[in-house]
Amino acid sequence: MAREQQHAVVVGGGVIGICCAYFLSKHGARVTVLERDEVGKGASYGSAGVIAPGHAPINxxxxxxxxxxxxxxxxxxxxxxxxxxPALAQWxxxxxxxxTAGHLDRSMRALSSVGHATTSLFQELVSEEELDCxxxxxxxxxxxxxxxxxxxxxxxxxxxxxxxxxxxxxxxxxxxxxxxxxxxxxxxxxxxxxxATLNPYRFVLEMAERTRRQGAELLTGAEVVEILEDRGRLRGVRTLDGDAIAADTLVLATGAYGGALARQLGYRLPLxxxxxxxxxxxxxxxxxxxxxxxxxxxxxxxxxxxxxxxxxxxxxxxxxxxxxxxxxxxxxxxxxxxxxxxxxxxxxxxxxxxxxxxxxLPDGLPALGPVPGHPSVFVATGHAMLGLTLGPMTGKLIAEYIIDGAPSLDLAAFRADRFR
Ligand SMILES: Cc1cc2nc3c(=O)[nH]c(=O)nc-3n(C[C@H](O)[C@H](O)[C@H](O)COP(=O)(O)OP(=O)(O)OC[C@H]3O[C@@H](n4cnc5c(N)ncnc54)[C@H](O)[C@@H]3O)c2cc1C
CATH class of the missing domain: 3.30.9.10 (D-Amino Acid Oxidase, subunit A, domain 2)
Incomplete structure (x- = not known):
């Protein structure tokens, strides 16, 4: 589908959802962000504000x-x-x-390839978009x-x-x-x-504002309660108010709260x-x-x-x-x-x-990519202690995945189906 025709709906207006929306709209997609509360008031609001590239996961x-x-x-x-x-016990x-040492090594490989590009991407965004953060x-x-x-x-x-x-x-x-x-x-x-360090809430608000300027629509007080599909094909989402919003692509950037939506697709993310x-x-x-x-x-x-x-x-x-x-x-x-x-x-x-x-997620890495069996529904969550650090790179890679069909870095370690 041509970029300008794609309507991407991003669920969640935290650092991850806003960065996805920013890069999707920058790539020419029509974007709507649906946030049930206010933009940036979830985990992204009060983090320590440290961009810590190359740091290991908790495991x-x-x-x-x-x-x-x-x-x-x-x-x-x-x-x-x-x-x-029982879910916590399994987790x-x-x-x-x-x-294990083997897992640490695999994680570090995956995280450092993203991490090496992270601080310069922040610098680029702050300079080019004149972010006051x-x-x-x-x-x-x-x-x-x-x-x-x-x-x-x-x-x-x-x-x-x-x-x-x-x-x-x-x-x-x-x-x-x-x-x-x-x-x-x-x-x-x-x-x-x-x-590097920044004020994390200001960063999200500033990025949200630039995303709006690129033509994206950001709707707050809009809780998504249902994913609409027709014979396995994505149609859109329904909000708590009953509004149906059509979508060609859906990005679930719902932070720690996203389990229930994903489960509607028969997909269990152990968050x-x-x-x-x-x-x-x-x-x-x-x-x-x-x-x-x-x-x-x-x-x-x-x-x-x-x-x-x-x-x-x-x-x-x-x-x-x-x-x-x-x-x-x-x-x-x-x-x-x-x-x-x-x-x-x-x-x-x-x-x-x-x-x-x-x-x-129990292996300490985020899940980034399409939901198994649902190629138009993407997840971008599970960033644990590194959500701010990985936010802009996540947005960039998810946008490349959706618009160009392949991200510019190998995301195999972050596959969304790795817990099946
Ligand atoms: C104390 C603390 C310190 C931290 N320090 C750092 C740090 O220094 N560096 C770092 O890199 N990371 C840090 N982190 C981690 C980082 O803050 C998180 O990883 C990151 O904010 C996660 O972003 P998110 O967008 O996935 O989630 P959130 O910011 O929680 O956003 C998810 C959004 O989705 C919305 N939502 C959920 N369900 C729905 C729905 N059905 N419909 C509509 N909207 C929905 C929620 O309302 C929420 O706004 C810290 C976290 C904490 C708590």
Whole structure:
């Protein structure tokens, strides 16, 4: 079908859906985005804002042993809320089977081929589209208090080097010279020069605006409840209000919430939601560190990101199902642990406290491509901790897949039918 005749409907207005819509409309397709809430208010709203190319998925050798020690501790960074849920049990089993060196190597190959193009694509978008999103291409520091943590981080840096990235190992003094807010307890860490930071909500809003300018229609308050097919051929979708919207191609970019729609096609994507939290603090002496660079507090997996006018503390992976309940002790833990690594963290009122649900597949990789047996329906979800990082590349590759018939990078590792 000619590009200008294609009507692509994108379900979901998070970073993934908006990036898909942007590149589809750039390639000449007629695009409608259907978002049940507001654009960018899902997981994409409050992320740590770090573009971290080349980083491994959550599945790593040793992860299961590490997780088993703390997984039911409600204050540990990785937490599984005890409950009877066969789908979660199956997910955890598949997850643990994928915590091997072989899987890590395959994942790193797949992610690094996308990752090498990521930061420059962000740079291109920010420059060409004049996106106002506080984009800073200045890397970030991962910092550690213990020999054990540092040792593991060095191992990860070695793996990244094998895949063409240039992480730099630094001792505590060198780190403090580059980031004065780090306190004397910090033993050392890694600098990731290819990384960048931005304000994630501003990025999505700005991209949505540019997508509109290219002629796409963005409808909010439009929840898709049904996929319409006629003898196996896609016709469109129906919204909760009863509107039928015709489509030649459908992209399901529904984040952690997409399981039910996909199941209408007999397709089961084993998604689990991993809740993360953030606390934003205004810069005030004695309450918020005067942080100049993004730091990840290694042992606790908490990101501290200076954004325009405030510092965001973000992290935790909580498997407690699809809900937005804030467990206060976990939220408070974000700033409590920060005080161990940074000078100047005190008690303070936060300007924002939030939680969001990362869409996670049990092998730690996203699913990108057509739904088995439904060549006009694509999925683009499961980005877990890397949804912002992989957002623009996902949009570009999905658009190439749909419009040109083949993406410019090999997406075999991300096939949507790999869990059958
Ligand atoms: C605390 C935290 C920190 C993070 N930090 C980083 C980071 O530093 N770097 C990074 O790369 N990633 C980070 N992430 C991960 C990243 O935020 C996610 O992977 C990413 O936002 C997922 O984007 P998405 O578009 O798939 O999902 P979402 O942003 O959740 O968007 C999905 C959208 O689909 C809509 N939707 C769902 N169902 C329907 C329907 N039936 N009809 C219409 N609309 C529907 C929802 O309303 C939602 O708006 C972080 C996540 C968290 C929680």
């Amino acid at each position: 790593k050798p040793g992860r299961v042993k590490q997780a088993l020690k703390s997984v039911f501790d409600p204050l540990s960074p990785l937490y599984v809320a005890p409950r009877w849920d 955890l089993l598949t997850f643990s089977r994928n915590c 506080d984009f800073r291409r200045e890397g970030y520091f991962e910092v550690y208090l213990t020999d054990r943590g540092l040792h593991a981080a060095r191992g990860e840096a070695t793996v990244m080097r094998q895949h063409g990235f240039r992480p730099e190992v630094l001792d505590g003094a060198a780190l403090r010279e580059r980031e004065a807010a780090l306190n004397d307890s910090v033993l050392g860490g890694i600098f990731y020069p290819e990384a 689990q939601a991993a809740k993360g939290y953030h606390r934003d603090r205004d810069p005030r002496e004695g309450e918020t560190p005067a942080l100049r660079h993004t730091c990840m507090l290694g042992e606790n997996s908490v990101f501290c990101t200076p954004m325009n006018g405030f510092v965001r503390f973000a992290g935790t992976l909580e498997f407690s199902g699809i809900n937005h309940d804030i467990r206060r002790p976990r939220l408070e833990q974000l700033t409590r642990v920060a005080a161990r690594y940074l000078d100047g963290v005190g008690e303070a009122v936060s300007r924002s406290e939030w939680c969001g649900l990362r869409p996670c």
